[in-house]
Amino acid sequence: MADTKNKLSLTLRPALVRENLIIAEEYNKFKDWNQVRAEVLGNNLLQARTESTLKTIYGEVSKRLMNLTDDELALMTESDADVKHLVWLAICRQYLFTYQFAVEVLSEYFDKSRFQLFTEDYIAFLNAKAEWHSNLDKITEQSRYKAQQIMFKMLVECDLITKEKEILHQHISPKLRELIQQKNADDLAIFPGEYS
Structure with missing residues (x-):
């Protein structure tokens, strides 16, 4: 739990499993969070109705996913059976x-x-x-x-x-x-x- 914050805070966003998968796929392509952000926001890959919603959801999901290792992020896109466990792991490491x-x-x-x-x-x-x-x-x-x-x-x-x-x-x-x-x-x- 070394990566978790000392201050307790509550998450006000759901699991966003589909969005986690999309962003993880982009990360596995580029291995660069700046490039991932540009791709996701530039092409509205999350299919959000507004730009502000897109930015908010991307911000929340990417913040969570950054708590996973590269190997864990790779597994998320390779194994359907592990997706939800990895989403939960990322949330718990963040909060x-x-x-x-x-x-x-x-x-x-x-x-x-x-x-x-x-x-x-x-x-x-x-x-x-x-x-x-x-x-x-x-x-x-x-x-x-x-x-x-x-x-x-x-x-x-x-x-x-x-x-x-x-x-x-x-x-x-x-x-x-x-x-x-x-x-x-x-x-x-x-x-x-x-x-x-």
């Missing part, structure tokens, strides 16, 4: 709050055979973190609610939970496991049932 939620709630619950997740679990986790991080304590109720909605949406999009909020056992491919272990084996703890 310490999400990383900690994955480890301290999702994986811990799974390890204790508590497979049902409730909205109250998220609220309790956020409140506990807000006691130690003043920036979380200052966010509005509306922002808290939006972040909560997005967290559950991301979990569903990345196939970590069902729409009924049941935690799913994750099966990481041997190749992805190897790549994660090369960078930081502790990152496996963000996948319920995969940390050993």
Whole structure:
């Protein structure tokens, strides 16, 4: 988790799996983030309706993807089975709050055979973190609610939970496991049932 920020912040964007794939493909072509940005924005590869939306989505997704190694980015475009796991990995490496939620709630619950997740679990986790991080304590109720909605949406999009909020056992491919272990084996703890 060395790449994660010390300050806890909430993501207000969903997983954006399709957009991650498009940007990862461009990165694998050019290996240069400036060139990727020029291609994506210049050709509206994300098919956004407005330029400001295009820039916002590109900014968020590229910021997340920059947390992955070149090998991890290559795997994202080579293995359909690993895409959602890599999107989740990139999000968790970018957002310490999400990383900690994955480890301290999702994986811990799974390890204790508590497979049902409730909205109250998220609220309790956020409140506990807000006691130690003043920036979380200052966010509005509306922002808290939006972040909560997005967290559950991301979990569903990345196939970590069902729409009924049941935690799913994750099966990481041997190749992805190897790549994660090369960078930081502790990152496996963000996948319920995969940390050993």
